[in-house]
Amino acid sequence: MSLIANTPKPPYYAVIFSNHLNDDTAGYTEMAERMVELASQQKGFLGVESAREELGITVSYWSDLESIKNWKANAEHQQAQQLGHEKWYASFKTRISKVERDYGI
Amino acid sequence: MSLIANTPKPPYYAVIFSNHLNDDTAGYTEMAERMVELASQQKGFLGVESAREELGITVSYWSDLESIKNWKANAEHQQAQQLGHEKWYASFKTRISKVERDYGI
Numbered sequence: 749m750s751l752i753a754n755t756p757k758p759p760y761y762a763v764i765f766s767n768h769l770n771d772d773t774a775g776y777t778e779m780a781e782r783m784v785e786l787a788s789q790q791k792g793f794l795g796v797e798s799a800r801e802e803l804g805i806t807v808s809y810w811s812d813l814e815s816i817k818n819w820k821a822n823a824e825h826q827q828a829q830q831l832g833h834e835k836w837y838a839s840f841k842t843r844i845s846k847v848e849r850d851y852g853i
Numbered sequence: 854m855s856l857i858a859n860t861p862k863p864p865y866y867a868v869i870f871s872n873h874l875n876d877d878t879a880g881y882t883e884m885a886e887r888m889v890e891l892a893s894q895q896k897g898f899l900g901v902e903s904a905r906e907e908l909g910i911t912v913s914y915w916s917d918l919e920s921i922k923n924w925k926a927n928a929e930h931q932q933a934q935q936l937g938h939e940k941w942y943a944s945f946k947t948r949i950s951k952v953e954r955d956y957g958i
Contacts, residue, residue: 751908752871752946762950764867764912766857766902797871799904803856805912807869833958841857841957845867845950852946853938 753795753809758847760794761810766803767840776836779828790819809847816844858900858914863952865899866915871908872945881941884933895924914952921949 787793787808792815798806810816819825892898892913897920903911915921924930
């Protein structure tokens with residue numbers, strides 16, 4: 749099975765979330781898995797890709813900016829974001845981008 | 854040291870390269886490192902972030918589409934791309950996107 753998201757023809761949106769975890773990651777993996785499950789139920793969700801070494805990168809794909817805004821404002825996601833800021837992330841950067849072109853094999 | 858790229862204020866561009874490697878990865882790591890070194894010398898290069906588990910994700914950041922086009926056409930990079938297609942990548946997807954907004958800690 750490919751872990752590469754099966755996104756539609758552009759344009760669509762990518763949220764690139766790059767992060768470093770703190771040493772204490774208790775509860776993080778369960779929350780991250782729950783957020784993927786919850787995100788995938790949202791309107792406009794197109795897919796997600798994730799990898800972590802020293803740096804973690806999660807890219808989620810969305811049909812439009814409104815869907816991204818709604819997901820950011822989702823109540824359960826808000827709680828997770830707060831825990832992330834307070835507890836899990838040493839640093840992070842979120843980038844909202846519009847995919848204009850894609851290709852692959 | 855943070856591995857999160859220190860990108861300027863948007864807008865700028867992100868090339869999201871998601872890939873699965875074949876079993877035989879001989880020579881891949883050296884080439885990947887050389888390509889990061891070479892990319893960072895190109896006009897318009899702003900930074901790169903990378904992580905790999907089962908899936909590999911490399912996001913490179915660029916000031917404009919022209920710089921991305923020039924990097925894709927770079928002779929040494931072209932050789933690497935050809936080797937990648939023939940030998941290393943079981944599958945990949947490249948997405949060219951325009952970063953419209955970013956935030957972080």
